[in-house]
Amino acid sequence: MSLTTMGQSDDMHKIKVKDCFADCANGSINLGIVKSSVACCNTDRCNVQDAPDPSNVPNGKTCYSCDGKSCLNILSCSGSQDRCLKAAGHSFNCYSCVSLMGSCTTKKVKTCPSGLSKCVSLTTTTEAGSIKAKDCAVDCASGSMNVGTAKNSLVCCNTDKCNTQDAPDPANVPNGKTCYSCDGQSCSNILSCSGSEDLCFNGTANIGGPVKSSKRLYLQIYL
Structure with a gap:
């Protein structure tokens, strides 16, 4: 794959990229603030040529565009662009809290960092008392763990804000x-x-x- 990206404003530089890619299609995409041109191929070291600069010549077609405040802005398409794209992004969220006094009643919603795709509820019991916690996790499995000095009970799930319930006592x-x-x-x-x-x-x-x-x-x- 070869990629060329250009900003709409004069202070944004042109970026050219070449790399391996799982799948792609030749063409261009206009996101309003940036335009990108992509050239794909499937033979060994076939991306020797740069992708062409995205066209700036309007072709009469328009699409709606988003700018962070509204998705009702009108965007003029250019070159061979003949389709509108609609996409939605979604962050993965979990409840997060730590409590030494029973249930996590003050839990907050936490946006999980990239790579953390599970929510976990944890209850740890020791001779001194009980700790309950909720957070994001890279990976985990529901069950219990006994390390002698402490017992842990974990409940894991992989949907948005699914760790609303406390893990049971071990x-x-x-x-x-x-x-x-x-x-x-x-x-x-x-x-x-x-x-x-x-x-x-x-x-x-x-x-x-x-x-x-x-x-x-x-x-x-x-x-």
């Missing part, structure tokens, strides 16, 4: 299964699993300081 009823667990000194402790936890997890993490003085933390978790 189960405390032993189910007969056990895994090894770590307490900072040993990873030979026996942990009783509860609820639907039916898998053991073994993880390694480096924590603190430069490599020469780093400590290794081994986690054996029941999921």
Whole structure:
């Protein structure tokens, strides 16, 4: 693919780009503030030529255009442009909050950064109390995790603002299964699993300081 983009104002520079592309079509598009011309091909190193500059000669056709305030502006088409384009963009939102005092009653809507496409609700219980949180997530799975000193319950979903409900409190009823667990000194402790936890997890993490003085933390978790 070869692409040439030009701004409508004199202070905007011309941009030329060449790259690989999954799929594209030859032609031009006019977004009002910028015009782009695209040349596509499908043979090895076929994009040696620049895409031509977008045409500035009006062809008599018009379309509606958006400028951030209104989508009722009239845009004059040029060159071979003979179709109008209608598109809608949508941000992915999740509820976000952290509460040490029960439910997240003060949750706010958060627009998730690019790459974070799931919402999560988390409930963590320790001997000191319970923490409830909601946020965006890259990826997650609904279930529970027992790390000995804390139990976590997660509910994940992938639709807009789907994490309105708190994650349930982690189960405390032993189910007969056990895994090894770590307490900072040993990873030979026996942990009783509860609820639907039916898998053991073994993880390694480096924590603190430069490599020469780093400590290794081994986690054996029941999921």
